[in-house]
Structures are given as C-alpha cells and as structure tokens.
Amino acid sequence: MATVPKPNELVIDHKPPQTGWMDTPVVFRPGTWCYGAKTKNLKALDLPNPREWSPGDEDWKLPENWKEIILEGIRERLEKYRSFKIFMDICVRCGACADKCHFWIGTGDPKNMPVLRAELLRSVYRNDFTTAGKLLGKMAGARELTMDVFKEWFYYFFQCTECRRCSLFCPYGIDTAEITLMARELLNLVGCNIDWIAGPAANCFNNGNHLGIQPHAFKDMIEFFVDEIEAVNGVRVEPTFNRKGAEVLFITPSGDVFADPGTYTLMGYLMLFHEIGLDYTWSTYASEGGNFGFFTSHEMMKRLNAKMYAEAKRLGVKWILGGECGHMWRVINQYMDTMNGPADFLEVPVSPITGTRFDNARATKMTHIVEFTADLIKHGKLKLDPSRNDHHRVTYHDSCNTARGMGLMEEPRYVLKNVCNNFFEMPAGTTREQTFCCGSGSGLNTDEFMEIRMRGGLPRANAVQYVHDKHDVNMMACICAIDRAVLTASMNYWVPGVGITGVHELVGNALVMEGETERTTDLRGEPLAGMEESEDEDL
Amino acid sequence: MNLDKFLSEQRNTIIKKWFNCVVESYAPETSRLLQKESNQFANPVGHAILHGIQAVYDEFLQSMDYEKLTPHLDRIIRIRAVQDFSPSQAISFIFSLKQIVRDELQNRIHQHQIPSSEIAAFESKVDQLALLAFNIYTQCRERLYEVRLNEFKMRTFRLLQRANLLAEIPEWEPQSTGINHQKT
Numbered sequence: 010m011a012t013v014p015k016p017n018e019l020v021i022d023h024k025p026p027q028t029g030w031m032d033t034p035v036v037f038r039p040g041t042w043c044y045g046a047k048t049k050n051l052k053a054l055d056l057p058n059p060r061e062w063s064p065g066d067e068d069w070k071l072p073e074n075w076k077e078i079i080l081e082g083i084r085e086r087l088e089k090y091r092s093f094k095i096f097m098d099i100c101v102r103c104g105a106c107a108d109k110c111h112f113w114i115g116t117g118d119p120k121n122m123p124v125l126r127a128e129l130l131r132s133v134y135r136n137d138f139t140t141a142g143k144l145l146g147k148m149a150g151a152r153e154l155t156m157d158v159f160k161e162w163f164y165y166f167f168q169c170t171e172c173r174r175c176s177l178f179c180p181y182g183i184d185t186a187e188i189t190l191m192a193r194e195l196l197n198l199v200g201c202n203i204d205w206i207a208g209p210a211a212n213c214f215n216n217g218n219h220l221g222i223q224p225h226a227f228k229d230m231i232e233f234f235v236d237e238i239e240a241v242n243g244v245r246v247e248p249t250f251n252r253k254g255a256e257v258l259f260i261t262p263s264g265d266v267f268a269d270p271g272t273y274t275l276m277g278y279l280m281l282f283h284e285i286g287l288d289y290t291w292s293t294y295a296s297e298g299g300n301f302g303f304f305t306s307h308e309m310m311k312r313l314n315a316k317m318y319a320e321a322k323r324l325g326v327k328w329i330l331g332g333e334c335g336h337m338w339r340v341i342n343q344y345m346d347t348m349n350g351p352a353d354f355l356e357v358p359v360s361p362i363t364g365t366r367f368d369n370a371r372a373t374k375m376t377h378i379v380e381f382t383a384d385l386i387k388h389g390k391l392k393l394d395p396s397r398n399d400h401h402r403v404t405y406h407d408s409c410n411t412a413r414g415m416g417l418m419e420e421p422r423y424v425l426k427n428v429c430n431n432f433f434e435m436p437a438g439t440t441r442e443q444t445f446c447c448g449s450g451s452g453l454n455t456d457e458f459m460e461i462r463m464r465g466g467l468p469r470a471n472a473v474q475y476v477h478d479k480h481d482v483n484m485m486a487c488i489c490a491i492d493r494a495v496l497t498a499s500m501n502y503w504v505p506g507v508g509i510t511g512v513h514e515l516v517g518n519a520l521v522m523e524g525e526t527e528r529t530t531d532l533r534g535e536p537l538a539g540m541e542e543s544e545d546e547d548l
Numbered sequence: 549m550n551l552d553k554f555l556s557e558q559r560n561t562i563i564k565k566w567f568n569c570v571v572e573s574y575a576p577e578t579s580r581l582l583q584k585e586s587n588q589f590a591n592p593v594g595h596a597i598l599h600g601i602q603a604v605y606d607e608f609l610q611s612m613d614y615e616k617l618t619p620h621l622d623r624i625i626r627i628r629a630v631q632d633f634s635p636s637q638a639i640s641f642i643f644s645l646k647q648i649v650r651d652e653l654q655n656r657i658h659q660h661q662i663p664s665s666e667i668a669a670f671e672s673k674v675d676q677l678a679l680l681a682f683n684i685y686t687q688c689r690e691r692l693y694e695v696r697l698n699e700f701k702m703r704t705f706r707l708l709q710r711a712n713l714l715a716e717i718p719e720w721e722p723q724s725t726g727i728n729h730q731k732t
Contacts, residue, residue: 041632108581114592117578117631230706267706439589459696463630471592494699501695503626 030120031132031147034157035164037065040460043167043453045069046207051200053211054309058200064163069156075199076154080137082198086191087138093191096183097134100127106175106185111446112168115464123175123185126165130192133158163201166192168461170453171304172409172446189451194306202305205455210301213313217296218263224251224293230266231291234276241534243526246283248291251324255290256361258321261332261378262298264490265511271493273532274333274511277520281382281513284522285362285390289330295320298337299490303344304452311348314340318349321374328358329375333511335410335450335489338377342415346372363388377411379488379512383420386427392521397528398429399538401484403515404476405434406469406496407444408489418442421488421512428512428519433480439472447487449495462495463502470503477504484508486515549657551666555609558652562645563605565652569644570597570624573637593627600624604677612673614680621677622684629688639681646674 042064051059062070072078087094107113107122119125128150135142135151142151152158171186179185196202209219216223222230228250239245249255261278265271282289295317302309321329331337346352355374358367365384367376385391405425411417418441425432439445448466449458476482485500485507487493493509500507518531529540555562571582571594582594603620607613628638649670653662 038632107577108585108590113578114590115631117574117582117593119575119577122577269702269706272706436589438587456696456700459692459699460630463692463695467627468589468592471596472589475589494703497702498695498699501698502630502691 030125030128031152035161037160037164039065040457042164043203043205043455043458046200046202046204050204050207050211051202053215054207054305056197056200056202056207056305060200062200064160069160069201071159071199071201075159078198079154079159079195082195083134083138086194087134090187090191092184092187096127096188097131097138099181100124100131100183101181102128103180105178105180106183109175109178110169111172111174111448111468112170112461112465115448115467116168116461120161120165121168123169126169127183127185127188129158129161129165130188159201162192163196166196167203167453168465170409170446170448170450170465172450173413174409174443174446177413177442190303190307193304197306203452203455205458206301206304206452209299209452210305210309210313213297213299213301213316217292217294217316218266219297219299219301220263220267222263222267222296224296227263227266227293227296228291231275231279234272234279237532238276238280241530241532242522242528244280244283244522244524246279248279248282249289250291250293252290253324255288255324256327257287257289258295258324258326258329259289259291259332260295260298260317260329260337262334262337262490263296264299264494265332266296268490268494270497270509270514270533271490271511273514273517274493276532277511277513277515277517278332278378280517280520280522281391284520285385288361290324290326292320292324298332298334300337300340301452303336303340307344307348310340310344314345315349318352318355321352322354327356328370329355330358330378330381331375332378333488333490333513335408335414335491337410338417339410339414341373341375345375360384362390377415377417377420379417379420379424382513382516383423386424393428393516393519394521395428395430395519397518397531397537398515399431400531400535401429401510401515402431402433402480402482403429403484403486403510404473404480404482405432405440406447406473406485406487406492407440407442408487408492409444409446409450411488412444413442416442417488421486424512424516425486428515433476433482435472435476439469445469445472447489447492447495448499450491454491454495459498463499466495466499466503469496470499473500473507474504477507482507484510486510486512488512549661551662551670552609554653554657554662555649555670558656559605559609562648562652563602565648566601566605566641566645567598569648570601570641573633573641596623596627608673608677612676617677617680618684621681622688625681625684626688629685630692635685639678639685642674642678642681645677646671 045062045064048059048061058072060070102124104124106124110121110123112121132150132152133154135149136153141149166189169189171189173186176184212219212221231248235246265275300310300313302313352374357371358376363384370376405422434440445468447469449462473485483506493511496509514532530536571579585591585594588595600620600623604617607617
C-alpha cells in the first residue's frame, strides 16, 4: 500500500541552501556546463592531459599531482604577470562590481558576482601564497585547493564572458577578465578546457579557421556569395585570394563566411570593396579573425594571432583591414603589439580613397572596417540610399570588445545613421562603455550551454525589449560575429520579432552601386519597403 | 465582509508579501539586489517579478481572463524557466498566494467572517492560475530547446549547401525532363 505523505512533506521548499559559499559545492546539472575538451583537440594544440572526460563525471581523470601543477602554475603566473599579483591582493570586497555582471543579474547565483568569482581563486592564493592565509586560514578568507574547489573554478570561470563590464566600476581598476584568463590558463594546465574553445582553436591552428574549412572550400564559399550579390543587384564583384602585392589584406571572422546572418554582412563587405575599387585580397590561410586561443592561454592567443601577421608579410601587403569581429579586436588592440609586434614590415593604414591616415592603428597596422567605412561616408565617397533599409527599425548593440576594449562607439552609430532612416538607442546604462554582454562571449556560445546563455543574455534582451515595445524596433545591429550568432538565439527566446544584422549588411543594402539593376529586395531576399507588391507580381 | 473587497483593500500588503516570497527563493545576496534596485535595466529580474505580480494580482481580482493574464505571468516565468529551479520551484510562488491571503485574513479579521465558499472559490482560482503557469513554463522550456535546435541547424546549413551535400526537394516544380519514370 502506498504511503500517504504527511502535510508537511507536501510543502515545496523553494529557499536556497543556507551554507556559506565556501562550503556549497557545485552541482553539475546538464545545461549549465560546456562539454570537456576532446583528446584530439588537446593533442593538436600540444596541451597537457589529453583524455576522454566529461565535467559531468565524478572522475575528471586528472594527473595524480594535479594540485602541485596548479599551485606551481599560480606561482609562475604571480611572478610573470604583475597585474595578476596586484589583482589578487588589492580587492577590498567593496562590492561595486557585484551587480554589474550580466551572469549574476541573470542567474541570481552569488558566485557569479565578479568579486566572489574572483574570490574562488583568491581564497586559494591566500591559503598558499600569503602569510595571513597560512596562519589564519578561513578567518583570513583562505581555503585549501580541493577537487570541489577545482571543479567550482571550471564551473564559474566558464560562466564569465570576460566582457569587463564589472571592471568599469571597480575603484581599483581590477580587470576581472584578466582573472578569468588566468584561471582558464590554470585549468588548461591539467587539460580542463571546454571543447567549444579547444576545437576551434585546434582547427584554426591546423587549417586557419575555426571550422577547419580548407582553402578551396573557403574560396568556393565566398564565390557563392558573389553569385548571391549578382542575383540581388546584377553586379558581379571580383574578390581575389592570396594575391601577392595587393595593398590591403582583409581578415574577418570565419563566422561571416559560413553562418547566417553573418553571411549577409560578408556580402556587404564584398559590395563595398568592389564599389570603391579597393586593391585588396583575402587569405585562405589567415582565414579567421577570431582567436579562441585568447580564451585558452596567452601563449595560444599569441600563436593564433601571429598567423595573421605572417600572412600579411608573405603577401607583401601594406596594411590589414579587419572585419566586424569582437575579440579579434581586443587581441589586436590590447595584446598584439607586445605579443607579436612590432609589425614594422607594414605601413600605417592610409585609406586609398580618402587619404585619411589611421594613426590610431600605427602600432598594429590594422584598421577596423567600421572606421574605414565611416571615413568613406564622411568624405562623401559612397552613394547611399538609406530608404532601402526602411523595412528595418534598428537599434545598436555595442559589442563588449569593440566598445570597452577599444573605444569604438561613435563610428558604428555614424555609419548606421547614414544607411538607415529608423535608428533608436537602447537606454543609457546598457550601451556604449556600459554595454551588456550578449551573454555567450569568450567561447561560451555552444548549444549545450543554452540555459546559462539565456540567463547571461537577459540584461541585454531586457533593454532590447524596451525599445521593441517603445519604438517597434525589429532589428539589432552589431559588429561582432559571436554577437550575430548568439543574439539571434537570445532574441528568439526573450524578444521574438527582433532580428540580428551586421552593420555592413545594412551598408550593403543601402549602397547604390555602379551598373546595378533595380533593387527590389535586401541582401536576405526580403522585399524592400514599398516593393512587397512587385514581389507578389514576380510570383 | 466580502473576500473580493478584502483582497482589494489589502492589495499593497499582499503584493509586497507575495513579492518578498518570490525573491526569497533566491540566495540572500541576490534577494537584496532584487528588492532594493529600482532601475529596471540594472535589475531586470526584480522589476519583472514586481510588475508581473502586480499586474497578475489586479487581473486575478477582476476577470481572470487567461489572455490578459498570460503576458504578465510570462514575464516572471520566462526568467525562472531558465534559472536554477526545478519546475515545481519555478512556479511554486503561485501557490504562496493562498498562504499569504490566509495569513492576512487571520491577522486582520476573523476568517469565519468570510463565507467558506468564497475562500474555496478564491483558492480554486489560484489553482487555475497555477495551471496557466504550468502551461507557460512548458512553453518556455520547449522554446529553449527549439532555440538550441535552430542554432544547431543554422550553424551547418551553409556548409552543407556549399559542399553539395544537400539534395532537397526544390521549392518549384521542375520542367519535364522527358524521362519516363513509369514502369513499362
């Protein structure tokens, strides 16, 4: 006979556990962690401890002396990176950063407060590297590195997108992203990366891009878009590949080549370059702007970044033009010159159309396409018909890496206001340097992680919801390939009815090209405003 | 006294207690943020919960129109459906309304002053609200998996297309090729 539960057993306890944060281990529930790095990908990158494992397993198959390796890794990095030592020591736990993190706002999990996430690592630092911690232990905020602590690192440092919004509010200027970078380096010392990072990094190292697209296929795919452009406006653009002696090398994230809606942005680049007669080439070897090495270790970031400059040298170009990417620009702007510089075999970028010299890029010799296009528009070099974007009511998402990482805030807005008539800003505090992360940056844009991604994407989506309700916004522009991919998913969950576009897709729509036929559709094949009837007639 | 009148008079008290009950399902540090931060962009979860339950409560006292209730309830449940809650924890706040109202009745007037049939009718309405919440929760989880599936499909579509690995039925009817497929 079934036991009838007592009334008190029927009460659903919805309150969280009351144990302290140090004593509450992580529960690895599916949907809240990314798959572990595969053997083949770790091997391809010469990373330690390649083996088949899963973060959901009890046994992570770490080497016996894993603890020693990690502590030695901390010691080495404290000596090597002064910033790491300072960031470990100076935090006074004021909490200014706490409520600035999209992951804390969205998950409600206190260990996602940047201060507490960093404390996961600091507690071990105190325990083994400070006198107070050695003597006073827990009273001084110290704790021993155990397997539970290590697993907690994996869980939470792969729940930080290194967006640096929290750093903006830190009175001491602690760059929490740098703490996450260090923690991920440490995890990598015993083979605990996620496969969504290790896989693309391995492919990029071997074949030049995240998906491992080989040169002939890369060329083939871009030529496919040449046909697509011709179908839209009758103009046949003529890109070149691996052409020595071209003035400019163009590098963009491979996401623009294979993943919608980035592909439409790529069509915009091709149209623009054709129209202004830019002497440029694609490289099928440096066929990736993204750098998932950045999410692995400093050494891996350097290794993958070097390829772009090696290719520029091989082809003998004067300078590099970079496409709409996020973290590619953070790597270029913040790390490239000290890692792989000086790029003294290149020249300071000068626009061959306007003569503008991009002195801001004199160290890296690499200019952002939005700066380049804004300059063209400013000098009246483009014929634009913004009414071709009248079917869109557009807002702009500042990508963390381009806004906070390199201060690129006015140029994309300038371009957007020239190529579309309906532009609406999201509320202050959610844009520009205070922009909210897409929720899936720093290599966390994998599908098995969708639940956490939605939590992380909530603050951004909430601001989009506001302009969607108030101004009927139906399109969000951005200049990052990861944004284009993940905001599409985020909007599908939080704000259905809002699409995602690159800025240069809208440029491509508005660009009036020499010899073009009458435009009835945009680059996606959707009828332009007022052209809906002619579409029906065609049918 | 009539229960509807009581619920209208005690609206603010009940909503406040209901709101507190929802935010207490989060960790104490989080709960404090959800309660204190009034900027809707700095505190989207707290804002959605507060405004969601206010609208649900007002609608609940009036017509109990499912169509009107759904968007308000959706604001809260869409968030809780992807947070670290089991399905029952995610929507348990609906049932809390019963206890809050019972306690208020106890505190303010003698419960027996309200006809028991009215209390039973009220609790039955809360149950209906819970059933609606269950529908919304399920729709949110289904949407989550749809989003995942769509992303997965979009990621590989162009590649398969270019690699000529797709042999889809074309949208249009092809012209006759003159080949006779009929058995002779």
